[in-house]
Amino acid sequence: MPGIVAVARDEQMRSFWCTTGFTRILRSVESTEDLMGKTLHDVLSKQAADEREILYRQVIETKQTHSHYQFSDDARVICTIYPLDEQAFGHRGVLGLVKDAPADVRLSAEYEIPVLSTPNLRELDALTARELEVLHFVAKGMSTPEIAKHLCRSPKTIENQINSTHTKLETHSRAQLVRYACERGIQSFSDDEWAAIVKGNRLVHKEQVAVQVKSTRKAQPKTTL
Secondary structure, eight states, X not given: OTTEEEEEEETTOOEEEEOGGGGGGOSSOSSHHHHTTOOHHHHSOHHHHHHHHHHHHHHHHHOOOEEEXXXXXXXXXXXXXXXXXXXXXXXXXXXXXXXXXXXXXXXXXXXXXXXXXXXXXXXXXXXXXXXXXXXXXXXXXXXXXHHHHHHTOOHHHHHHHHHHHHHHHTOOSHHHHHHHHHHTTGGGSOHHHHHHHHHHHHHXXXXXXXXXXXXXXXXXXXXOO
């Protein structure tokens, strides 16, 4: 199905089936075979894995479908988690479907869809937290003075952050940058939702750096006196 990827996990959160396209949104695996048997914590940061596992286990226990927005692979998507038919599969688990979320489309207030705070960034991973923050307001069509006033920063600081974003994303005009952001649905998140995504990404980065430092220390040869 164009624009839709899927993965199935058992009660231990181990994947046992997925579409070929699902591996595209994960950096830690190269093929569907590599993903089989791996848990959320095997392929995601602890912060991201914990956030998703809470939702998946809720679906397993309640047997009720759950939907949420994510910012995955630099795009706004909607993920729907279904409980597996235990009789059909021989065990409990979940089926997750991820599909593109049309820009600016939000459901009615009676059925508000939550947003996961831990994103999966690719090109946008090169941006700092403040540059990501500013990009959201650029996508909403705010001017530099408006963004500066809203964030309590100087217009010069905002302009520098926008110029840095141009360099990292290889955009060459404000209109091009707005189009880049809007095509990915950034403007469709509320200010609070995007702020949570930026914060979640910062926490994931912090965790990744800590893991790298720990790994480097373990790899260093021990000296004896």
